[in-house]
Amino acid sequence: MSVGDTEKSTSDRGRLDKRRAIVEAALRVFARVGYAQASLDMIAAEAGVAKPTIYNHLGSKENLFRHVMxxxxxxxxxxxxxxxxxxxxxxxxxxxxxxxxxxxxxxxxxxxxxxxxxxxxxxxxxxxxxxxxxxxxxxxxxxxxxxxxxxxxxxxxxxxxxxxxxxxxxxxxxxxxxxxxxxxxxxxxxxxxxxxxxxxxxxxxxxxxxxxxxxxx
Amino acid sequence: MSVGDTEKSTSDRGRLDKRRAIVEAALRVFARVGYAQASLDMIAAEAGVAKPTIYNHLGSKENLFRHVMxxxxxxxxxxxxxxxxxxxxxxxxxxxxxxxxxxxxxxxxxxxxxxxxxxxxxxxxxxxxxxxxxxxxxxxxxxxxxxxxxxxxxxxxxxxxxxxxxxxxxxxxxxxxxxxxxxxxxxxxxxxxxxxxxxxxxxxxxxxxxxxxxxxx
DNA sequence: GTGAAAATGAACTGAGGAGTTCAATTGCCT
DNA sequence: AGGCAATTGAACTCCTCAGTTCATTTTCAC
CATH class of the missing domain: 1.10.357.10 (Tetracycline Repressor, domain 2)
Incomplete structure (x- = not known):
């Protein structure tokens, strides 16, 4: 339901924002619990994003980690x-x-x-x-x-x-x-x-x- | 979870040579692949010991790690x-x-x-x-x-x-x-x-x- | 508006591993 | 030799989690 988007700063919103949210959330989760203990469900929740979206953007947990690092x-x-x-x-x-x-x-x-x-x-x-x-x-x-x-x-x-x-x-x-x-x-x-x-x-x-x-x- | 340890964990329980073999093997395996990736089956194999023996001596993976460290x-x-x-x-x-x-x-x-x-x-x-x-x-x-x-x-x-x-x-x-x-x-x-x-x-x-x-x- | 691209959620698969159980065996002590 | 504790291996339970699928909904561009 209508997310009350508080920030629609720039044009390319949809995809890029999700991607950034994922990467930022991933860093927080990885830092908090470590690589092995970090599940993609955790990261998805922290990013406010669905799990398949992570795979759409970054392919795999390993690749996500590499990108974040x-x-x-x-x-x-x-x-x-x-x-x-x-x-x-x-x-x-x-x-x-x-x-x-x-x-x-x-x-x-x-x-x-x-x-x-x-x-x-x-x-x-x-x-x-x-x-x-x-x-x-x-x-x-x-x-x-x-x-x-x-x-x-x-x-x-x-x-x-x-x-x-x-x-x-x-x-x-x-x-x-x-x-x-x-x-x-x-x-x-x-x-x-x-x-x-x-x-x-x-x-x-x-x-x-x-x-x-x-x-x- | 496990038991009220009367905490004679260090000695008494089981054969000493087995215990030492386990601890030494555990250090090698942990060092080689890290904590999360180290399975007790690996450690048991490296120590030349059966898996239940590890539990007999040291109770749990976490406890084993603490002892080794x-x-x-x-x-x-x-x-x-x-x-x-x-x-x-x-x-x-x-x-x-x-x-x-x-x-x-x-x-x-x-x-x-x-x-x-x-x-x-x-x-x-x-x-x-x-x-x-x-x-x-x-x-x-x-x-x-x-x-x-x-x-x-x-x-x-x-x-x-x-x-x-x-x-x-x-x-x-x-x-x-x-x-x-x-x-x-x-x-x-x-x-x-x-x-x-x-x-x-x-x-x-x-x-x-x-x-x-x-x-x- | 409309349609395509992206996102969603929920359910599912499959692998891997911790921890347990138990009957059979081995090693050690006397 | 007898006996007891420790050991063994194998099968089994339970759980977590990466990665996938898909039908549905949202988003955005034109």
Whole structure:
């Protein structure tokens, strides 16, 4: 019966909206109960859609999962790469600049969808090893390279003392994220944002103690 | 559902060799295919045991999984704690001492069973959140405390400049493990031990650049 | 309006697996 | 050798769930 469609935003409503609703609902359900425990009836109910519609759009449970993962990961990775746009390029304001970047990275990392995808990828790494590789290649690997480039520029200008930029990039990430995964039980537990901020600042501090060229401050 | 367990679950019931065979086989099967995909028929076959024997010993699939996880985790955690026994206590030989510890920690981390347990815990964190907490509390959390204590002693003797030993301990771990999880696709891929060793040495180097009190080297 | 494409719901199939039962057998202890 | 507990295998119950079918209804484009 007449759905009282509150939103008929654009032209192509029927099919595309259903598809988006399905994908979004699927992410929520997968994140909540895991791949194996998620039934298509659950997802259909959560999306407000009939089960055959899911098959019309996405073919199979496995394919739906792949779509959800790659799509969400791509969005999350995009946001992470954007963080580098505010990466400091001069010695002036280096520390606050790095702290800013670190804080934003932590925010990206602790983003709900981002954590959900990561957790699901780890969880299903046995079942979908190719998915894991694909997402990592298009995300973290590229990010590390980009970050290494920024660090190398700073080192080149004499603002940091770094021999191996890729390694330094990895260590920057490691220090900034530090124990976030354990703190949040891999995303299955909320994380206090003040704690996260402290970890990020402390990570930057240690990074600068190790790699800073001037006094450090 | 099942029974009032008088909870002599661990021993007493049935033959010991059978029980051990079951638990060992279960770990292998769970690690290979994951919890949901592991059927008790598979495990029974792998253990060379009849299916009812599993129920005789361990009651249910869920209980079997819990036993396997806690038991294996306890063994792995024990080995990790042992590493601290060789932790350096003097400035003399500090760097090689730390490199030795770091190398041993990486070895513990990359141990096959240890990785399997970690992967399974992450994978099933949604289904068994309490298991995750339990294992972490009896393992990593205690280890961090112990490591912080050792670092604090070194700092107190003036061999390191550390304000917050717990944070320094977390950062030590973060630097030493660095990107091991991603390198090995969370344990689902073999890891070159020379790479791992390099990561550990580089981690110690950065740690000492940040926290060392003398020249460092 | 009208018709085609899409969505719906409900019922159905088939596979796979947890957990149980039981009569027959094996292993162990004395 | 006798006896008891543990083990075995096979068949069986029950349930969940992916994926399908189809007749009916909704949606949208023209």
């Amino acid at each position: 790659t799509e969400t990961a791509a969005r999350a990775n995009g946001k992470t790469m954007e963080v580098l746009e505010s990466f400091p390029v001069e010695a002036d304001g280096l520390r606050p600049g790095l702290e800013d970047v670190a804080g934003k990275l932590v925010a990206c990392y602790t983003d709900e969808q981002s954590q959900a995808v990561r957790r699901l990828l780890y969880a299903e790494a046995v079942r979908f090893p190719d998915l894991f590789d694909q997402v990592r290649a298009s995300g973290p690997d590229q990010f590390i390279e980009a970050l290494a480039g920024r660090l190398a520029r700073l080192a080149n200008a004499g603002h940091l003392r770094i021999e191996d930029p890729v390694r330094a990039a990895n260590q920057f990430i490691a220090l900034v994220y530090e124990e976030l995964p354990t703190l949040s039980t891999f995303g299955s537990r909320p994380l206090d944002s003040r704690d996260a901020e402290k970890v990020a600042v402390a990570g930057v501090d240690t990074f600068l103690r190790a790699f800073g060229s001037s006094g450090g401050s | 806690t038991e294996t985790a306890a063994r792995a955690n024990g080995k990790t704690m042992e590493v601290l026994e060789s932790f350096p206590v003097e400035a003399d030989g500090l760097r090689p001492g730390l490199e030795d510890v770091a190398g041993k920690l990486v070895a513990c981390y990359t141990d096959e069973q240890s990785q399997a347990v970690r992967r399974l815990l992450y994978a099933e964190a949604v289904r068994f959140p309490d298991l995750f907490d339990q294992v972490r509390a009896s393992g990593p959390d205690q280890f961090i405390e112990a490591l912080a204590g050792r670092l604090a002693r070194l700092a107190n003797a003036g061999h390191l400049r550390i304000e917050d030993p717990v944070r320094a301990a977390n950062q030590f771990i973060a630097l030493v493990y660095e990107e091991l999880p991603t390198l090995s696709t969370f344990g689902s891929r073999p890891l070159d031990s020379r790479d791992a060793e390099k990561v550990a040495v580089a981690g110690v180097d950065t740690f000492l650049r940040a926290f060392g009190s003398s020249g460092g080297s």
